[in-house]
Amino acid sequence: MKLAHTALIAALLVPAVAFAAGPNIYKARHDNFEAMGRAMKGTADQFKSGNPDIAVIRANAAVLAAAAPKVAGMFPKGTGVEGNPKSEALPAIWQKPADFAAANKRLVDATKAFQAATATGDMTAVQGAFGAVGGSCKNCHESFRKPRA
Amino acid sequence: MTDPAPLPAVRLWDLPVRLVHWSFVVLLVALWASAENGAIGLHKTLGLIALALLVFRLLWGLVGSSTARFAGFIKGPASVRQYLRGLRDPHHAPVVGHNPLGGWSVIALLGLLGGQVALGLVTQDTDGVESGPLNHLVSYDTAELARELHELGFNLILAFVALHLAAIAYYRVIKRDNLIAPMITGRRSYAVPVTAPTIAPWWRAALCAALAAALAGWIALGAPRSAAELKASQEPPPADYM
Numbered sequence: 001m002k003l004a005h006t007a008l009i010a011a012l013l014v015p016a017v018a019f020a021a022g023p024n025i026y027k028a029r030h031d032n033f034e035a036m037g038r039a040m041k042g043t044a045d046q047f048k049s050g051n052p053d054i055a056v057i058r059a060n061a062a063v064l065a066a067a068a069p070k071v072a073g074m075f076p077k078g079t080g081v082e083g084n085p086k087s088e089a090l091p092a093i094w095q096k097p098a099d100f101a102a103a104n105k106r107l108v109d110a111t112k113a114f115q116a117a118t119a120t121g122d123m124t125a126v127q128g129a130f131g132a133v134g135g136s137c138k139n140c141h142e143s144f145r146k147p148r149a
Numbered sequence: 150m151t152d153p154a155p156l157p158a159v160r161l162w163d164l165p166v167r168l169v170h171w172s173f174v175v176l177l178v179a180l181w182a183s184a185e186n187g188a189i190g191l192h193k194t195l196g197l198i199a200l201a202l203l204v205f206r207l208l209w210g211l212v213g214s215s216t217a218r219f220a221g222f223i224k225g226p227a228s229v230r231q232y233l234r235g236l237r238d239p240h241h242a243p244v245v246g247h248n249p250l251g252g253w254s255v256i257a258l259l260g261l262l263g264g265q266v267a268l269g270l271v272t273q274d275t276d277g278v279e280s281g282p283l284n285h286l287v288s289y290d291t292a293e294l295a296r297e298l299h300e301l302g303f304n305l306i307l308a309f310v311a312l313h314l315a316a317i318a319y320y321r322v323i324k325r326d327n328l329i330a331p332m333i334t335g336r337r338s339y340a341v342p343v344t345a346p347t348i349a350p351w352w353r354a355a356l357c358a359a360l361a362a363a364l365a366g367w368i369a370l371g372a373p374r375s376a377a378e379l380k381a382s383q384e385p386p387p388a389d390y391m
């Protein structure tokens with residue numbers, strides 16, 4: 001009877017755990033990255049318009065600053081291609097955890113600095129800080145994301 | 150019986166048509182290689198050169214030499230059927246310029262390249278950071294769609310280039326007709342007397358080239374419509390850290 005119980009609990013639990021780390025985490029990750037992508041484009045569009053609206057840039061900077069710290073926690077072990085063939089997360093994420101953490105820190109620092117710059121409203125500083133955020137995305141993608149081309 | 154004296158070669162393809170053609174061969178390889186290696190900055194520069202060449206070719210199709218003009222080689226389905234029937238006849242009259250089917254292959258290739266360039270202009274890298282010069286004119290979702298189609302478009306072009314090469318091989322091997330040499334030298338001779346194509350003057354090509362370069366340059370700046378936009382486009386683009 002005990003064994004049956006354990007088996008039952010295990011049968012219920014295993015898929016639940018797999019699900020928690022399964023499709024959900026990929027979706028949450030995708031949504032978080034997409035939010036950052038939209039905020040990047042939203043900001044770049046302002047600069048290209050020739051008449052950038054600081055309010056729009058501030059809103060986008062807030063999105064980036066909120067999303068950036070979530071990235072580090074969104075890559076539990078086993079959530080690379082092995083769990084979803086479409087994932088572009090490279091094994092290097094789990095093979096070089098220190099480098100991955102450094103890339104995450106660079107993103108978090110850059111988005112914080114960007115948000116701080118938008119508060120001052122100095123457009124040259126805002127533009128420079130925005131470029132640094134873009135550099136932090138690229139830095140991580142180069143080592144930890146499978147190239148799409 | 151003696152062989153008839155060889156007839157003098159005629160100038161079939163002018164220099165602009167040949168330059169554009171071989172530039173595309175080189176560009177296609179370079180565009181693929183730069184995209185594959187993530188050198189998006191270089192890829193965008195090459196893509197803008199491809200845009201200028203395409204615009205030039207379209208203008209040249211209106212005012213260029215007779216064998217370059219669309220009006221001269223775009224034929225209806227009846228002409229294409231008649232040409233295909235004639236292919237089986239070894240004594241069919243030579244076509245000076247694109248044959249009725251080849252004309253459509255030119256349109257298809259130029260159309261595919263044009264579509265690919267247009268998609269590239271509005272597309273964005275996966276991160277929504279590294280984007281084409283006209284990306285700001287479309288939404289994030291449109292740009293994402295453009296990115297996917299831009300990827301697909303290259304495969305379509307490759308398939309069409311394969312078909313293009315197969316057709317050239319068919320003419321070379323089955324029809325004993327060498328199409329490659331005239332595309333290099335511009336000249337070819339025919340077994341029967343033909344009317345030589347009319348070659349357009351060089352200054353007309355220069356004018357078309359200047360127009361094409363100006364349009365590509367304007368698009369490279371993000372197609373500014375005002376002085377303020379022009380100024381913004383000349384500052385280093387913020388997200389462009391290539």
Ligand code: HEM
Nearest residue numbers: 166170173174177246247251255258259310317328329332
């Ligand atoms: C790699 C990509 C290539 C592309 C995108 C391409 C594209 C084109 C285009 C657009 C034309 C029409 C030319 C015009 O009137 O402006 C053309 C014609 C032609 N191409 Fe290519 N081409 C490619 C490769 C090649 C190669 C490698 C060869 C030879 C080995 C070749 C041989 C020819 C010939 C002989 C014609 C004229 C065919 C005729 O009119 O009957 N092409 N090509």
